[in-house]
Amino acid sequence: MEPVIIVGGGLSGLSAAHSVLEHGGKVVLLDKKQALGGNSVKASSGINGAGTESQARLNISDSPQDFYDDTVKSAGPELARPHLITALTSNSAPAINWLTKNFGVDLSLVSILGGHSTPRTHRGTGGAPGWAITSTLMKKLVAEEEKPEKRARILKNAKVIKLLQTENKVTGVEYEDGQGQKLKLKGPVVIATGGFGADFSPTGFIATHRPDLVQLPTVNGDHATGDGHVLVTSLPSHSGVLVDMNQVQVHPTGFIDPAQPEAKTKFLAAEALRGVGGILLTKDGSRFVDEMEKRDFVTAKMWEVIQNGNGPVRLVLGLQAATELKSHCDFYLSKGLMRKFANLGEVAEDMRVSPKEIQSTFVAHKSYASGHEKDPFGKTYFRNSDIDIEESFLVALITPVVHYTMGGVLVDEQAHVLDASGKPILGLYASGEVIGGVHGKNRLGGSSLLEAVVFGRIAGENAAKLE
Ligand SMILES: Cc1cc2nc3c(=O)[nH]c(=O)nc-3n(C[C@H](O)[C@H](O)[C@H](O)COP(=O)(O)OP(=O)(O)OC[C@H]3O[C@@H](n4cnc5c(N)ncnc54)[C@H](O)[C@@H]3O)c2cc1C
Known part of the structure:
Protein backbone atom coordinates (compact mmCIF):
# COMPACT_ATOMS: atom_id res chain seq x y z
CA MET A 1 0.00 0.00 0.00
CA GLU A 2 1.38 3.41 -0.98
CA PRO A 3 1.32 5.92 1.89
CA VAL A 4 -0.58 9.16 1.72
CA ILE A 5 1.93 12.00 1.49
CA ILE A 6 1.12 15.02 3.65
CA VAL A 7 3.01 18.20 2.85
CA GLY A 8 3.14 20.38 5.97
CA GLY A 9 3.12 19.59 9.68
CA GLY A 10 0.84 22.31 11.06
CA LEU A 11 -2.58 21.53 12.48
CA SER A 12 -4.08 20.74 9.11
CA GLY A 13 -1.34 18.32 8.04
CA LEU A 14 -1.47 16.63 11.44
CA SER A 15 -5.28 16.35 11.29
CA ALA A 16 -5.01 14.85 7.80
CA ALA A 17 -2.33 12.40 8.98
CA HIS A 18 -4.44 11.14 11.89
CA SER A 19 -7.47 10.88 9.63
CA VAL A 20 -5.50 8.70 7.18
CA LEU A 21 -4.50 6.40 10.05
CA GLU A 22 -8.08 6.23 11.34
CA HIS A 23 -9.21 5.14 7.87
CA GLY A 24 -6.68 2.35 7.63
CA GLY A 25 -3.99 4.02 5.53
CA LYS A 26 -0.28 4.70 5.94
CA VAL A 27 1.12 8.17 6.05
CA VAL A 28 4.34 10.12 5.45
CA LEU A 29 4.28 13.70 6.73
CA LEU A 30 6.97 16.10 5.47
CA ASP A 31 7.82 19.51 6.84
CA LYS A 32 10.48 21.85 5.52
CA LYS A 33 11.29 23.06 9.03
CA GLN A 34 13.27 21.37 11.80
CA ALA A 35 10.18 21.55 14.03
CA LEU A 36 6.55 20.81 13.16
CA GLY A 37 3.74 23.20 14.04
CA GLY A 38 3.76 26.10 11.55
CA ASN A 39 1.51 29.01 12.47
CA SER A 40 -0.84 26.59 14.21
CA VAL A 41 1.24 26.55 17.38
CA LYS A 42 0.96 30.35 17.61
CA ALA A 43 -2.84 30.49 17.62
CA SER A 44 -3.88 32.30 20.74
CA SER A 45 -7.65 32.85 20.80
CA GLY A 46 -9.16 29.46 20.08
CA ILE A 47 -11.14 27.23 17.74
CA ASN A 48 -14.80 27.64 16.79
CA GLY A 49 -17.52 25.08 17.20
CA ALA A 50 -21.31 25.46 17.13
CA GLY A 51 -23.47 23.08 19.13
CA THR A 52 -20.66 21.62 21.25
CA GLU A 53 -20.76 19.89 24.62
CA SER A 54 -18.77 22.76 26.20
CA GLN A 55 -21.36 25.27 24.98
CA ALA A 56 -24.20 23.11 26.34
CA ARG A 57 -22.47 22.88 29.72
CA LEU A 58 -22.19 26.69 29.81
CA ASN A 59 -25.83 27.15 28.68
CA ILE A 60 -24.78 28.81 25.42
CA SER A 61 -27.40 28.42 22.75
CA ASP A 62 -25.87 28.00 19.28
CA SER A 63 -26.33 26.01 16.09
CA PRO A 64 -24.44 25.26 12.87
CA GLN A 65 -27.04 27.42 11.10
CA ASP A 66 -26.25 30.47 13.29
CA PHE A 67 -22.53 29.91 12.69
CA TYR A 68 -23.22 29.57 8.95
CA ASP A 69 -25.18 32.86 8.94
CA ASP A 70 -22.42 34.72 10.81
CA THR A 71 -19.79 33.35 8.41
CA VAL A 72 -21.77 34.29 5.30
CA LYS A 73 -22.24 37.80 6.66
CA SER A 74 -18.54 38.14 7.36
CA ALA A 75 -17.52 36.66 3.99
CA GLY A 76 -19.67 39.18 2.12
CA PRO A 77 -22.31 38.60 -0.53
CA GLU A 78 -19.92 38.46 -3.49
CA LEU A 79 -17.38 36.05 -2.05
CA ALA A 80 -19.37 33.76 0.26
CA ARG A 81 -19.26 30.18 -1.05
CA PRO A 82 -22.15 28.34 0.60
CA HIS A 83 -20.83 24.80 -0.03
CA LEU A 84 -17.48 25.54 1.68
CA ILE A 85 -19.09 27.45 4.55
CA THR A 86 -21.53 24.57 5.09
CA ALA A 87 -18.62 22.12 5.24
CA LEU A 88 -16.85 24.34 7.79
CA THR A 89 -19.77 25.07 10.07
CA SER A 90 -21.63 21.74 9.96
CA ASN A 91 -18.42 19.86 10.79
CA SER A 92 -17.43 22.25 13.58
CA ALA A 93 -18.95 20.45 16.58
CA PRO A 94 -17.68 17.05 15.33
CA ALA A 95 -14.20 18.61 14.97
CA ILE A 96 -14.23 19.87 18.57
CA ASN A 97 -15.54 16.50 19.70
CA TRP A 98 -12.73 14.72 17.78
CA LEU A 99 -10.08 16.84 19.48
CA THR A 100 -11.51 16.42 22.97
CA LYS A 101 -12.54 12.75 22.79
CA ASN A 102 -9.83 11.23 20.58
CA PHE A 103 -6.91 13.34 21.78
CA GLY A 104 -7.98 14.55 25.21
CA VAL A 105 -7.50 18.24 24.38
CA ASP A 106 -9.12 20.57 26.94
CA LEU A 107 -11.55 22.91 25.12
CA SER A 108 -13.83 23.62 28.04
CA LEU A 109 -13.76 27.45 27.96
CA VAL A 110 -15.85 29.31 25.39
CA SER A 111 -15.57 33.00 24.51
CA ILE A 112 -16.98 35.36 21.92
CA LEU A 113 -14.87 37.03 19.23
CA GLY A 114 -15.72 39.86 16.83
CA GLY A 115 -18.45 39.16 14.26
CA HIS A 116 -19.89 36.12 16.10
CA SER A 117 -23.46 36.34 17.35
CA THR A 118 -22.73 34.09 20.34
CA PRO A 119 -19.76 32.65 22.26
CA ARG A 120 -18.31 29.73 20.23
CA THR A 121 -14.51 30.08 20.33
CA HIS A 122 -13.10 27.23 22.43
CA ARG A 123 -9.90 27.03 24.39
CA GLY A 124 -8.63 25.20 27.47
CA THR A 125 -7.55 26.30 30.90
CA GLY A 126 -3.83 25.84 30.14
CA GLY A 127 -1.68 27.78 27.69
CA ALA A 128 -2.38 29.03 24.17
CA PRO A 129 -4.94 26.87 22.35
CA GLY A 130 -2.91 26.53 19.13
CA TRP A 131 -0.03 25.00 21.03
CA ALA A 132 -2.28 22.86 23.24
CA ILE A 133 -4.09 21.32 20.25
CA THR A 134 -1.23 21.03 17.78
CA SER A 135 1.37 19.65 20.19
CA THR A 136 -1.08 16.95 21.30
CA LEU A 137 -1.62 15.80 17.71
CA MET A 138 2.16 15.94 17.12
CA LYS A 139 2.90 13.75 20.13
CA LYS A 140 0.32 11.20 19.05
CA LEU A 141 1.79 11.02 15.55
CA VAL A 142 5.28 10.51 16.97
CA ALA A 143 3.84 7.70 19.11
CA GLU A 144 2.34 6.12 15.94
CA GLU A 145 5.74 6.39 14.22
CA GLU A 146 7.34 4.47 17.07
CA LYS A 147 4.87 1.57 16.86
CA PRO A 148 6.13 -1.67 15.21
CA GLU A 149 3.43 -1.43 12.49
CA LYS A 150 5.26 1.63 11.07
CA ARG A 151 2.13 3.17 9.59
CA ALA A 152 3.37 6.73 10.16
CA ARG A 153 6.63 8.43 9.20
CA ILE A 154 7.65 12.03 9.88
CA LEU A 155 10.34 13.71 7.75
CA LYS A 156 11.62 17.05 9.03
CA ASN A 157 13.87 19.42 7.06
CA ALA A 158 12.14 17.96 4.00
CA LYS A 159 11.03 20.69 1.62
CA VAL A 160 8.67 19.55 -1.11
CA ILE A 161 9.71 21.24 -4.34
CA LYS A 162 7.60 19.50 -6.98
CA LEU A 163 4.47 17.42 -7.46
CA LEU A 164 4.86 14.34 -9.68
CA GLN A 165 2.19 13.77 -12.29
CA THR A 166 1.41 10.90 -14.64
CA GLU A 167 -1.05 11.93 -17.30
CA ASN A 168 -3.72 13.69 -15.23
CA LYS A 169 -3.00 12.05 -11.89
CA VAL A 170 -0.75 13.31 -9.12
CA THR A 171 1.43 10.36 -8.13
CA GLY A 172 3.82 11.75 -5.51
CA VAL A 173 6.29 14.47 -4.59
CA GLU A 174 9.92 15.42 -5.01
CA TYR A 175 11.57 16.90 -1.93
CA GLU A 176 14.91 18.21 -0.81
CA ASP A 177 16.32 16.89 2.47
CA GLY A 178 18.54 18.71 4.97
CA GLN A 179 21.68 17.84 2.94
CA GLY A 180 20.22 19.27 -0.28
CA GLN A 181 19.61 15.79 -1.70
CA LYS A 182 16.60 15.47 -4.02
CA LEU A 183 14.39 12.48 -3.28
CA LYS A 184 11.02 11.15 -4.47
CA LEU A 185 8.02 9.63 -2.71
CA LYS A 186 5.05 7.90 -4.36
CA GLY A 187 1.43 8.20 -3.22
CA PRO A 188 -1.60 10.51 -3.17
CA VAL A 189 -0.78 13.97 -1.85
CA VAL A 190 -2.41 16.32 0.67
CA ILE A 191 -1.08 19.89 0.50
CA ALA A 192 -1.19 21.53 3.95
CA THR A 193 1.55 24.12 3.63
CA GLY A 194 -0.30 27.07 5.19
CA GLY A 195 -0.68 30.59 3.79
CA PHE A 196 1.57 33.28 2.33
CA GLY A 197 1.46 35.86 5.11
CA ALA A 198 5.27 36.03 5.30
CA ASP A 199 5.92 36.14 1.55
CA PHE A 200 7.29 39.67 1.26
CA SER A 201 9.79 39.01 -1.55
CA PRO A 202 9.65 41.55 -4.41
CA THR A 203 8.07 38.98 -6.76
CA GLY A 204 6.08 37.16 -4.05
CA PHE A 205 2.36 36.77 -3.55
CA ILE A 206 1.89 39.83 -1.34
CA ALA A 207 3.77 42.11 -3.74
CA THR A 208 1.77 40.66 -6.63
CA HIS A 209 -1.71 40.66 -5.13
CA ARG A 210 -1.55 43.28 -2.36
CA PRO A 211 1.35 45.65 -3.00
CA ASP A 212 -0.24 48.08 -0.53
CA LEU A 213 0.58 45.64 2.30
CA VAL A 214 4.26 45.00 1.54
CA GLN A 215 5.42 47.51 4.15
CA LEU A 216 3.26 46.09 6.95
CA PRO A 217 4.61 43.89 9.71
CA THR A 218 3.41 40.28 9.97
CA VAL A 219 2.65 37.81 12.76
CA ASN A 220 3.34 34.82 10.50
CA GLY A 221 6.29 32.45 10.81
CA ASP A 222 8.85 32.62 7.98
CA HIS A 223 7.60 29.30 6.55
CA ALA A 224 4.40 31.01 5.31
CA THR A 225 5.61 31.70 1.78
CA GLY A 226 2.83 30.08 -0.24
CA ASP A 227 4.84 27.00 -1.29
CA GLY A 228 1.68 24.92 -1.74
CA HIS A 229 0.14 27.61 -3.92
CA VAL A 230 3.17 27.37 -6.22
CA LEU A 231 3.28 23.54 -6.21
CA VAL A 232 -0.37 23.18 -7.18
CA THR A 233 -0.29 25.77 -9.94
CA SER A 234 3.00 24.47 -11.40
CA LEU A 235 1.77 21.00 -12.42
CA PRO A 236 2.90 20.35 -15.99
CA SER A 237 -0.63 19.64 -17.22
CA HIS A 238 -4.06 19.97 -15.69
CA SER A 239 -2.94 22.20 -12.83
CA GLY A 240 -4.78 23.77 -9.91
CA VAL A 241 -5.95 27.38 -9.71
CA LEU A 242 -5.92 30.08 -7.05
CA VAL A 243 -8.88 32.16 -5.89
CA ASP A 244 -9.38 35.37 -3.86
CA MET A 245 -5.63 36.01 -3.71
CA ASN A 246 -6.11 39.70 -2.94
CA GLN A 247 -8.08 38.86 0.21
CA VAL A 248 -5.45 39.22 2.91
CA GLN A 249 -6.57 39.64 6.50
CA VAL A 250 -4.92 42.50 8.32
CA HIS A 251 -5.42 41.95 12.03
CA VAL A 402 -0.64 40.90 8.12
CA HIS A 403 -2.29 37.92 9.76
CA TYR A 404 -4.00 35.42 7.49
CA THR A 405 -4.45 34.84 3.77
CA MET A 406 -8.03 34.07 2.75
CA GLY A 407 -7.06 33.39 -0.87
CA GLY A 408 -5.51 30.14 -2.03
CA VAL A 409 -5.97 26.85 -3.79
CA LEU A 410 -9.43 26.18 -5.24
CA VAL A 411 -10.99 23.09 -3.62
CA ASP A 412 -14.43 21.57 -3.28
CA GLU A 413 -16.07 20.60 0.02
CA GLN A 414 -14.36 17.19 -0.21
CA ALA A 415 -10.91 18.87 -0.19
CA HIS A 416 -10.20 17.83 -3.80
CA VAL A 417 -7.97 20.33 -5.58
CA LEU A 418 -9.88 21.57 -8.61
CA ASP A 419 -8.60 22.57 -12.03
CA ALA A 420 -9.70 25.66 -13.95
CA SER A 421 -12.79 23.83 -15.24
CA GLY A 422 -13.81 22.88 -11.69
CA LYS A 423 -12.86 19.18 -12.05
CA PRO A 424 -10.96 17.40 -9.24
CA ILE A 425 -7.31 16.63 -9.95
CA LEU A 426 -6.91 12.94 -9.23
CA GLY A 427 -4.63 12.13 -6.29
CA LEU A 428 -4.41 15.72 -5.02
CA TYR A 429 -6.05 17.22 -1.93
CA ALA A 430 -5.51 20.42 0.04
CA SER A 431 -6.50 21.61 3.50
CA GLY A 432 -5.89 24.40 5.99
CA GLU A 433 -4.82 27.95 5.23
CA VAL A 434 -3.48 26.97 1.80
CA ILE A 435 -7.05 26.58 0.50
CA GLY A 436 -8.89 29.63 -0.75
CA GLY A 437 -12.42 30.92 -0.63
CA VAL A 438 -13.74 29.47 2.63
CA HIS A 439 -13.93 32.86 4.37
CA GLY A 440 -14.61 35.26 1.49
CA LYS A 441 -13.45 38.77 2.30
CA ASN A 442 -13.06 38.35 6.06
CA ARG A 443 -12.27 35.34 8.22
CA LEU A 444 -13.93 35.18 11.61
CA GLY A 445 -11.58 34.67 14.56
CA GLY A 446 -11.32 31.00 15.53
CA SER A 447 -12.33 29.74 12.09
CA SER A 448 -8.85 28.97 10.81
CA LEU A 449 -7.88 26.33 13.35
CA LEU A 450 -11.32 24.93 12.57
CA GLU A 451 -10.68 25.01 8.82
CA ALA A 452 -7.37 23.22 9.43
CA VAL A 453 -9.07 20.40 11.35
CA VAL A 454 -12.24 20.09 9.26
CA PHE A 455 -10.62 20.05 5.83
CA GLY A 456 -7.59 18.11 7.12
CA ARG A 457 -9.86 15.33 8.34
CA ILE A 458 -11.81 15.27 5.06
CA ALA A 459 -8.63 15.31 2.94
CA GLY A 460 -7.05 12.51 4.99
CA GLU A 461 -10.13 10.31 4.75
CA ASN A 462 -10.52 10.78 1.01
CA ALA A 463 -6.81 10.29 0.29
CA ALA A 464 -6.76 7.10 2.40
CA LYS A 465 -9.76 5.71 0.53
CA LEU A 466 -8.22 6.43 -2.87
CA GLU A 467 -5.58 3.75 -2.44
C1 LIG B 1 -0.07 34.67 15.72
C2 LIG B 1 -1.24 33.92 15.16
C3 LIG B 1 -2.35 33.68 15.95
C4 LIG B 1 -3.45 33.01 15.44
N1 LIG B 1 -4.54 32.74 16.24
C5 LIG B 1 -5.57 32.00 15.75
C6 LIG B 1 -6.65 31.60 16.59
O1 LIG B 1 -6.66 31.87 17.79
N2 LIG B 1 -7.65 30.88 16.03
C7 LIG B 1 -7.66 30.50 14.72
O2 LIG B 1 -8.60 29.85 14.28
N3 LIG B 1 -6.63 30.85 13.91
C8 LIG B 1 -5.59 31.57 14.39
N4 LIG B 1 -4.54 31.89 13.58
C9 LIG B 1 -4.50 31.33 12.22
C10 LIG B 1 -4.13 29.86 12.27
O3 LIG B 1 -3.17 29.64 13.30
C11 LIG B 1 -3.55 29.36 10.96
O4 LIG B 1 -4.25 29.86 9.88
C12 LIG B 1 -3.62 27.83 10.91
O5 LIG B 1 -3.00 27.31 12.05
C13 LIG B 1 -2.97 27.29 9.66
O6 LIG B 1 -2.79 25.91 9.80
P1 LIG B 1 -2.12 25.11 8.62
O7 LIG B 1 -1.87 23.73 9.12
O8 LIG B 1 -2.89 25.28 7.38
O9 LIG B 1 -0.71 25.85 8.36
P2 LIG B 1 0.56 26.03 9.34
O10 LIG B 1 0.21 25.76 10.75
O11 LIG B 1 1.14 27.33 9.02
O12 LIG B 1 1.51 24.84 8.87
C14 LIG B 1 2.06 24.77 7.59
C15 LIG B 1 3.29 23.88 7.65
O13 LIG B 1 3.71 23.57 6.31
C16 LIG B 1 5.13 23.55 6.26
N5 LIG B 1 5.54 23.79 4.87
C17 LIG B 1 5.35 24.92 4.13
N6 LIG B 1 5.88 24.75 2.89
C18 LIG B 1 6.40 23.49 2.85
C19 LIG B 1 7.08 22.74 1.85
N7 LIG B 1 7.36 23.24 0.64
N8 LIG B 1 7.47 21.47 2.14
C20 LIG B 1 7.23 20.93 3.37
N9 LIG B 1 6.61 21.63 4.36
C21 LIG B 1 6.19 22.88 4.09
C22 LIG B 1 5.51 24.69 7.21
O14 LIG B 1 6.86 24.57 7.64
C23 LIG B 1 4.49 24.54 8.33
O15 LIG B 1 4.96 23.71 9.38
C24 LIG B 1 -3.43 32.57 14.08
C25 LIG B 1 -2.31 32.82 13.28
C26 LIG B 1 -1.22 33.49 13.81
C27 LIG B 1 -0.04 33.73 12.92
Missing part, protein backbone atom coordinates in the same frame (compact mmCIF):
# COMPACT_ATOMS: atom_id res chain seq x y z
CA PRO A 252 -5.91 45.16 14.00
CA THR A 253 -3.83 44.20 17.03
CA GLY A 254 -0.18 43.30 16.56
CA PHE A 255 1.96 44.29 19.57
CA ILE A 256 4.47 47.08 19.05
CA ASP A 257 7.40 45.88 21.15
CA PRO A 258 8.91 49.00 22.75
CA ALA A 259 12.35 47.29 22.58
CA GLN A 260 12.13 46.86 18.77
CA PRO A 261 9.25 48.97 17.44
CA GLU A 262 10.30 48.54 13.79
CA ALA A 263 10.50 44.71 13.83
CA LYS A 264 8.91 43.18 10.71
CA THR A 265 7.68 40.12 12.63
CA LYS A 266 5.48 40.91 15.58
CA PHE A 267 3.59 39.05 18.30
CA LEU A 268 -0.17 39.01 17.94
CA ALA A 269 -2.32 40.54 20.65
CA ALA A 270 -4.97 37.81 20.71
CA GLU A 271 -8.47 38.87 19.75
CA ALA A 272 -9.56 37.22 22.99
CA LEU A 273 -8.11 40.29 24.77
CA ARG A 274 -10.95 42.34 23.29
CA GLY A 275 -13.37 39.46 23.85
CA VAL A 276 -12.77 39.62 27.62
CA GLY A 277 -13.26 43.39 27.67
CA GLY A 278 -10.10 45.08 26.36
CA ILE A 279 -10.80 48.49 24.87
CA LEU A 280 -8.99 50.49 22.19
CA LEU A 281 -7.92 54.10 22.75
CA THR A 282 -6.48 56.87 20.60
CA LYS A 283 -3.46 58.79 21.83
CA ASP A 284 -5.90 61.20 23.53
CA GLY A 285 -7.57 58.42 25.49
CA SER A 286 -10.81 58.28 23.46
CA ARG A 287 -12.54 55.20 22.07
CA PHE A 288 -13.16 55.13 18.31
CA VAL A 289 -14.79 51.77 17.46
CA ASP A 290 -16.91 48.90 18.73
CA GLU A 291 -14.07 46.66 19.88
CA MET A 292 -16.20 43.58 19.12
CA GLU A 293 -16.62 44.43 15.41
CA LYS A 294 -15.12 42.21 12.71
CA ARG A 295 -11.38 42.45 12.10
CA ASP A 296 -11.62 44.25 8.75
CA PHE A 297 -13.85 46.91 10.30
CA VAL A 298 -11.67 47.51 13.37
CA THR A 299 -8.56 47.66 11.18
CA ALA A 300 -10.16 50.26 8.86
CA LYS A 301 -11.05 52.43 11.87
CA MET A 302 -7.51 52.09 13.22
CA TRP A 303 -6.07 53.27 9.90
CA GLU A 304 -8.30 56.35 10.11
CA VAL A 305 -7.03 57.10 13.62
CA ILE A 306 -3.38 56.60 12.66
CA GLN A 307 -3.66 58.58 9.41
CA ASN A 308 -5.35 61.46 11.25
CA GLY A 309 -2.37 61.68 13.61
CA ASN A 310 -4.31 60.24 16.58
CA GLY A 311 -2.09 57.19 17.01
CA PRO A 312 -0.50 55.22 18.43
CA VAL A 313 -3.47 53.10 19.39
CA ARG A 314 -3.47 51.43 22.80
CA LEU A 315 -5.20 48.28 23.98
CA VAL A 316 -6.23 48.66 27.61
CA LEU A 317 -7.47 45.96 30.00
CA GLY A 318 -8.91 46.48 33.45
CA LEU A 319 -8.14 44.07 36.25
CA GLN A 320 -11.12 41.74 35.73
CA ALA A 321 -10.44 41.32 32.02
CA ALA A 322 -6.73 40.71 32.65
CA THR A 323 -7.59 38.13 35.30
CA GLU A 324 -9.93 36.27 32.95
CA LEU A 325 -7.10 35.91 30.42
CA LYS A 326 -4.34 35.62 33.00
CA SER A 327 -2.05 33.10 31.30
CA HIS A 328 -2.03 35.15 28.07
CA CYS A 329 -1.40 38.40 29.95
CA ASP A 330 1.39 36.91 32.08
CA PHE A 331 3.10 35.83 28.85
CA TYR A 332 2.74 39.25 27.21
CA LEU A 333 4.01 40.97 30.39
CA SER A 334 7.01 38.65 30.55
CA LYS A 335 7.88 39.60 26.95
CA GLY A 336 7.58 43.31 27.70
CA LEU A 337 4.69 43.64 25.23
CA MET A 338 2.24 44.81 27.89
CA ARG A 339 2.88 47.15 30.80
CA LYS A 340 1.15 47.13 34.15
CA PHE A 341 -0.01 50.36 35.83
CA ALA A 342 -1.25 50.63 39.40
CA ASN A 343 -4.34 52.66 38.45
CA LEU A 344 -5.85 54.76 35.66
CA GLY A 345 -4.04 57.87 36.90
CA GLU A 346 -0.72 56.20 36.12
CA VAL A 347 -1.97 55.24 32.66
CA ALA A 348 -2.95 58.86 32.02
CA GLU A 349 0.47 60.05 33.15
CA ASP A 350 2.20 57.62 30.79
CA MET A 351 -0.03 58.70 27.91
CA ARG A 352 0.40 62.36 28.82
CA VAL A 353 -3.34 62.99 28.81
CA SER A 354 -5.49 64.56 31.46
CA PRO A 355 -6.68 61.97 34.00
CA LYS A 356 -10.16 63.49 33.82
CA GLU A 357 -10.52 62.91 30.09
CA ILE A 358 -9.46 59.29 30.14
CA GLN A 359 -11.60 58.74 33.22
CA SER A 360 -14.62 60.03 31.33
CA THR A 361 -13.96 57.42 28.60
CA PHE A 362 -14.22 54.64 31.17
CA VAL A 363 -17.24 56.15 32.93
CA ALA A 364 -19.07 56.42 29.61
CA HIS A 365 -18.11 52.84 28.62
CA LYS A 366 -19.52 51.56 31.90
CA SER A 367 -22.74 53.45 31.29
CA TYR A 368 -23.09 51.93 27.77
CA ALA A 369 -22.46 48.48 29.25
CA SER A 370 -25.17 48.92 31.88
CA GLY A 371 -27.63 49.92 29.17
CA HIS A 372 -28.21 53.45 30.54
CA GLU A 373 -26.91 54.98 27.33
CA LYS A 374 -26.32 53.66 23.83
CA ASP A 375 -22.71 53.23 22.74
CA PRO A 376 -22.09 55.74 19.89
CA PHE A 377 -20.03 53.05 18.10
CA GLY A 378 -22.79 50.45 18.34
CA LYS A 379 -21.17 48.12 20.87
CA THR A 380 -23.69 45.69 22.34
CA TYR A 381 -21.49 42.94 23.81
CA PHE A 382 -19.73 44.03 26.99
CA ARG A 383 -17.65 41.97 29.38
CA ASN A 384 -15.79 42.91 32.56
CA SER A 385 -16.80 46.52 31.98
CA ASP A 386 -17.37 47.44 35.62
CA ILE A 387 -13.83 48.75 35.73
CA ASP A 388 -12.54 50.23 38.98
CA ILE A 389 -10.16 53.02 37.97
CA GLU A 390 -8.22 52.64 41.21
CA GLU A 391 -7.30 49.04 40.36
CA SER A 392 -4.48 47.97 38.07
CA PHE A 393 -4.49 48.22 34.26
CA LEU A 394 -2.57 46.49 31.48
CA VAL A 395 -1.68 48.59 28.45
CA ALA A 396 -0.09 47.75 25.09
CA LEU A 397 0.77 49.72 21.97
CA ILE A 398 -0.70 48.03 18.92
CA THR A 399 -0.60 48.23 15.14
CA PRO A 400 -2.30 46.48 12.21
CA VAL A 401 -0.40 43.38 10.99
